[in-house]
Amino acid sequence: MAKLSASSGSVLLSLQFISLLVTLFLVSHSGSVEAKSKSPSSFVKKTISSHSIVIFSKSYCPYCRRAKSVFKELEQVPYVVELDEREDGGKIQDALSKIVGRRTVPQVFVNGKHLGGSDGMAYESGELAKLLGIPSTVKEDL
Structure with missing residues (x-):
């Protein structure tokens, strides 16, 4: 059961990291989309x-x-x-x-x-x- 918990924890950490990367990507590119719309x-x-x-x-x-x-x-x-x-x-x-x-x-x-x-x-x-x-x-x- 401890191995399952450690494995679940690392999957959760990986998903949080991916979510953070996606959020940073969207935030950094939202300015350029806004600039192009002007x-x-x-x-x-x-x-x-x-x-x-x-x-x-x-x-x-x-x-x-x-x-x-x-x-x-x-x-x-x-x-x-x-x-x-x-x-x-x-x-x-x-x-x-x-x-x-x-x-x-x-x-x-x-x-x-x-x-x-x-x-x-x-x-x-x-x-x-x-x-x-x-x-x-x-x-x-x-």
């Missing part, structure tokens, strides 16, 4: 409002690389959404286009403000540093 437009808006610096980018784009390098020079870490590395990247780019009025990348946001692409960031003028609240590296001519 519209691309709400994803864009939530991303912009949740991060101080956001760059919607494509990993192979030289203009996107330039925009990311500007923040690296300023020792700032942007939240980067690489549209070409996401299944829903095209839909996000469509939503972004409706929000900002252009489909090109990069699209840069600082503190919720749309700065445009890599040429519209006003890096050389010191305006970007001012928006970020950091000292400007621009030297004024005397």
Whole structure:
């Protein structure tokens, strides 16, 4: 009878362990299911409002690389959404286009403000540093 009890105990322990694994699996994947159910437009808006610096980018784009390098020079870490590395990247780019009025990348946001692409960031003028609240590296001519 003791062997039956030990055997039953180990079966019960195995079932509890499997139940725990299934529960952890479901909990960890429920967030991704929820994220996929959100519209691309709400994803864009939530991303912009949740991060101080956001760059919607494509990993192979030289203009996107330039925009990311500007923040690296300023020792700032942007939240980067690489549209070409996401299944829903095209839909996000469509939503972004409706929000900002252009489909090109990069699209840069600082503190919720749309700065445009890599040429519209006003890096050389010191305006970007001012928006970020950091000292400007621009030297004024005397």
